[in-house]
Amino acid sequence: MTQAKIVDSHCHLDFADFDAERDNVIARALDAGVERMVTICTRLRNEPQVRAIAERHAPVYYAAGTHPMSAADEPLTTVDELVAMADHPKFVGIGETGLDYHYTADSKDIQQQSLRIHIAAARETKLPLIIHARDADADMAQILSEEYANGAYSCVMHCFSSSAELARAAIGLGFYLSMSGIAAFPKSKELRDIFAASPVDRILVETDSPYLAPPPHRGKRNEPAYAAHTARIGAEVFGLSYEAFAAQTTANFDRLFWKAAA
Template sequence: MLIDSHCHLNMKDLANDLDIIINKAYNNNIKGMLTISTKIDEADDLKKISSKYNNIWYSLGVHPSNVDDKYKDLGHLIQDNIKNKKFIGIGETGLDFFYENSKKNLQKKSFKYHIKLARDYDIPIIVHTRNADADTIKILKEEYYKGKFRGLIHCFTASKELADVALEIGFYISISGIITFKNAENIRKTVSNIPVNRLLVETDAPYLAPMPMRGKINQPSYVSYTADYLAKLLNINSFELYEKTTRNFFNLFNRAEFN
């Protein structure tokens, strides 16, 4: 059994055929999915999706590329959803400095606010980081010093230094289809030294389909390609990788109930 720890089931490339896509995942031994928020106004759609299907959970958060001065509305939204057992994570949040016009200061404030909420509610945080390793490390260290919080680095493409800091503060690291790409040798080198009991797997669907599906619209059933590749990289069998990453998911997202 596998869990897709990060996908976007509300996005139009998936939403139009969601029954087919989810049943395909179930039939391919992907028995649970965490559908991730990138905007405040996605909350209702994510809640509806999670309520319709077994073992689909949702997060609440604002992607760094979508941050505006209303990011603190997230606090009220979480309070409204806290009793919903399908709500299990905060994010995705973090820093994305890929574009020159990135709102760096606003992103940092939003990231820190997400961390505060994760700490206050003891709900894990889902961290996105792109072209921002140094600032991500700085914020994680500073905020952890203020008080512990739990979480993961999603779609890991960062440096060994960031991986080391994440592991030091008890974070998990989630591996996407990027690990299968030809030009991902540096990522593979770092990931090969991460203990399997700290790893999760994800699709980030509809983005980043793994080999041999690269170029297609990604979907949760493809997470097995990433998991099988990761098992070979770590020199363990796929069954062990499936079992351990699934256990890791439920250890981290301890609000999730499996039916």
């Protein structure tokens, strides 16, 4: 496997799936050329554990927020709480936050309130907002646009698998789209076409591990090393060599996640 350096911009190293071999998982990522990883805290009460992983491992950075599917079960955060967390040198992004109406549409009002709080924190800290969007494209585009009009902020649409319309809205605001293992699934041609129609300087790569392992590991536990498989598909989508796509997406990551820049 080529040793072009890439970044896993979104993983969940604190999840119990990795408890037995977290050090080995990180070592395998480095061996695969994944030089940096951002591990994401999805419930703020877990932030100390997520922070500790980033503190213990030089290649690991972290972000924290309230996942939209947990918004109704967790205390509503405040801008001040998020801004205070952002003081940590390895805290590099706000989220993941967003809207998920697939299973949790009944909590959409609190999801929207939580999302706007996270956007305000991203605006204040100048850190990128990390967005989870599922079955909520119209509301997502509207809120992101409305809030951008109130003051600029940066953002990545993590694990992007929504419509071409939401992709265009995000790109139009200067945001980034992140390619996960879903983009590597054989039946995801429509999604690959959405990426192909987007500027390559706005594309990131991620695993969202332990979820969504790309082929040839589909159906198994995902891990940051497998970002390399998704990046190979990304290179094909954009008609680039693996080395060129790796360099481009790494430069994109450094631009957006400036606190974790090489």
